[in-house]
Amino acid sequence: MAQISLTFPDGNKRDFPRGVTPAAVAAAIAPSLGKAAISASVDGKHFDLAWPIQADAKIAIHTMKDDAQALELIRHDFAHVMARAVQKLWPDVKVTIGPVVENGWYYDFDRAEPFSPEDLGAIEKEMKAIIAARDPVKTEVWDRARAIAHYVAKDEPFKVELIEAIPGDEPLRMYWHGHWQDLCRGPHLQHTGQLPADAFKLMSVAGAYWRGDHRNKQLQRIYGVAFKNRDDLKAYLTMLEEAAKRDHRKLGREMELFHLQEEAPGMVFWHPNGWTIWRTLEDYMRRRLRSAGYKEIKTPQVVDRVLWERSGHWEAYRENMFIVEVDEEGAKEKRINALKPMNCPCHVQVYNQGLKSYRDLPLRLAEFGSCHRYESSGSMHGLMRVRGFTQDDAHIFATVDQLEQECVGFLALLSSVYRDLGFDKFDIKLSTRPDVRVGSDAVWDKAESALAKAIEKAGYPYQINPGDGAFYGPKLDFKLTDAIGREWQCGTFQADFNLPDRLGAEYVGEDGMKHQPVMLHRAILGSFERFIGILIENYAGKLPFWLAPRQVVVASIVSDADDYVNEIVARLRGLGLRAEADTLNEKINYKVREHSVGKVPVLLAIGMQEVAGRTVSVRRLGETRTETMALDEAVSALAANATPPDLAA
Numbered sequence: 001m002a003q004i005s006l007t008f009p010d011g012n013k014r015d016f017p018r019g020v021t022p023a024a025v026a027a028a029i030a031p032s033l034g035k036a037a038i039s040a041s042v043d044g045k046h047f048d049l050a051w052p053i054q055a056d057a058k059i060a061i062h063t064m065k066d067d068a069q070a071l072e073l074i075r076h077d078f079a080h081v082m083a084r085a086v087q088k089l090w091p092d093v094k095v096t097i098g099p100v101v102e103n104g105w106y107y108d109f110d111r112a113e114p115f116s117p118e119d120l121g122a123i124e125k126e127m128k129a130i131i132a133a134r135d136p137v138k139t140e141v142w143d144r145a146r147a148i149a150h151y152v153a154k155d156e157p158f159k160v161e162l163i164e165a166i167p168g169d170e171p172l173r174m175y176w177h178g179h180w181q182d183l184c185r186g187p188h189l190q191h192t193g194q195l196p197a198d199a200f201k202l203m204s205v206a207g208a209y210w211r212g213d214h215r216n217k218q219l220q221r222i223y224g225v226a227f228k229n230r231d232d233l234k235a236y237l238t239m240l241e242e243a244a245k246r247d248h249r250k251l252g253r254e255m256e257l258f259h260l261q262e263e264a265p266g267m268v269f270w271h272p273n274g275w276t277i278w279r280t281l282e283d284y285m286r287r288r289l290r291s292a293g294y295k296e297i298k299t300p301q302v303v304d305r306v307l308w309e310r311s312g313h314w315e316a317y318r319e320n321m322f323i324v325e326v327d328e329e330g331a332k333e334k335r336i337n338a339l340k341p342m343n344c345p346c347h348v349q350v351y352n353q354g355l356k357s358y359r360d361l362p363l364r365l366a367e368f369g370s371c372h373r374y375e376s377s378g379s380m381h382g383l384m385r386v387r388g389f390t391q392d393d394a395h396i397f398a399t400v401d402q403l404e405q406e407c408v409g410f411l412a413l414l415s416s417v418y419r420d421l422g423f424d425k426f427d428i429k430l431s432t433r434p435d436v437r438v439g440s441d442a443v444w445d446k447a448e449s450a451l452a453k454a455i456e457k458a459g460y461p462y463q464i465n466p467g468d469g470a471f472y473g474p475k476l477d478f479k480l481t482d483a484i485g486r487e488w489q490c491g492t493f494q495a496d497f498n499l500p501d502r503l504g505a506e507y508v509g510e511d512g513m514k515h516q517p518v519m520l521h522r523a524i525l526g527s528f529e530r531f532i533g534i535l536i537e538n539y540a541g542k543l544p545f546w547l548a549p550r551q552v553v554v555a556s557i558v559s560d561a562d563d564y565v566n567e568i569v570a571r572l573r574g575l576g577l578r579a580e581a582d583t584l585n586e587k588i589n590y591k592v593r594e595h596s597v598g599k600v601p602v603l604l605a606i607g608m609q610e611v612a613g614r615t616v617s618v619r620r621l622g623e624t625r626t627e628t629m630a631l632d633e634a635v636s637a638l639a640a641n642a643t644p645p646d647l648a649a
């Protein structure tokens, strides 16, 4: 019999008969591995234990300890088991597709009546019975005609349509979970008993169109989540609960920060409190940028299409741009403009004014640039995904030789800003040259190694994503981790060899000749809107004192204290604190509750005792006890507390 050679992760090679299955390979290595095996990677492809291997390959055997593979299989098997449970409970329901998604899976069903929450409970129960039965998972390869005939006979029209839409006439793979069969590419686990019966949950039912097309029939999509064990599921559900409590849309209402409305989808109406956060953050960023050697500029919102044609955006990005047409006086045709979707081309216009020499480089131009991009209505989400946003944008014009130093400077600035804003942990991803690109290999070599060296110098770990760079240059992406473990991609640092060329940016070098600068696109927050959303959720609304929109409310207990209340407010405001008086005729407990919902960090309660002693009764957000302090002492402590981190000694 013909032999094939399999190479293991440790580099060892071993011969097996052609057509050997990963199950047999695992058992041949060690009986214990044979038992623990759940799947394999064969030349990087995720393989079912039952699939024959036909040629020499690299192989790695997976067990439940390999999170990525184990979770993929568990979630995928759950999709099948759920569909089987649904058809057991309602045999007339038609099945369609059921892929694995983040944290779980979904399956789309055709059923006249909507699934109710009680139905989900019944399905879960049935799924547990299937798991308890430890039904074997089997697979066979069928030719198309047999598969189509099978599904016609079973009256599963969606499956017939699916098969007919698969191009070519390759045979199809079928899977059985016990008696229940589905058309599926696999791979799968070996029996239903491998599924953790206490680590899954059906989450919701939503409408979904067959094949995602609204002209097609509407189906019902049941979402489920699954993990390796009960603790992981519990942690996930707790995180969801915590995230719901922290939802910036809910807190945005309670703290009176902003609102959105139909007449301006995806564009934020900032209220005084929200705008105060914005301005405080903007002032902070402006100071940081200024001391890092950036120069701030402001460029137009509405720009003629001609510039977008030159920059390439008109061709590549047109469907995301808001178009503004205008009747210019005396002109025969309307002038067509676009609201800028990004600031880069405008920054090159500023750079291009006047001849630049190598002595002008690096030139760091910053703009809190308002941009507009069309996003589909379904993809928008509070402040997190909007159509109108403001970037903390800047472009550095530099020579290739200055790249490393600029990257070092940027990393220092970014890490310090993140730390100041409460994010100590962030990940860096370096994306390198894609197949289709501009610029010479020599320049790419230099740029990639400059970025890598800069990160290494700064002492951060990073991950390389080969081939994931933009066509115009390599880039770094920065993802920060929030208080409940969610990751948010915010910062970016991208080298660009293309735009300076397209828009004619040049400098005169030491050699007296004209050269092209590299353009570095960089942002730390990303957009103010989204970053403020992240801050609100990270802190559950309890922003650091210096960022809180209303820092202190001075509340009277009796109206005779009003004069003293107003005196205190005036004094705090005189020191730059954001203080308000609450002299409404309400009980103090009511005032405490109201301002704690509004997430005011400090409430000073003032009764006649405080008036008499020139003291204040200090109550901090989230604490039930109060502390009596002399007024002078309280005022200076609050003022010290309000100093932004970059200005604190």
Ligand SMILES: [Zn+2]
Pocket: 076, 080, 175, 182, 183, 184, 185, 186, 188
């Ligand atoms: Zn499957």
Ligand SMILES: [Zn+2]
Pocket: 342, 343, 344, 395, 521, 522
């Ligand atoms: Zn840019």
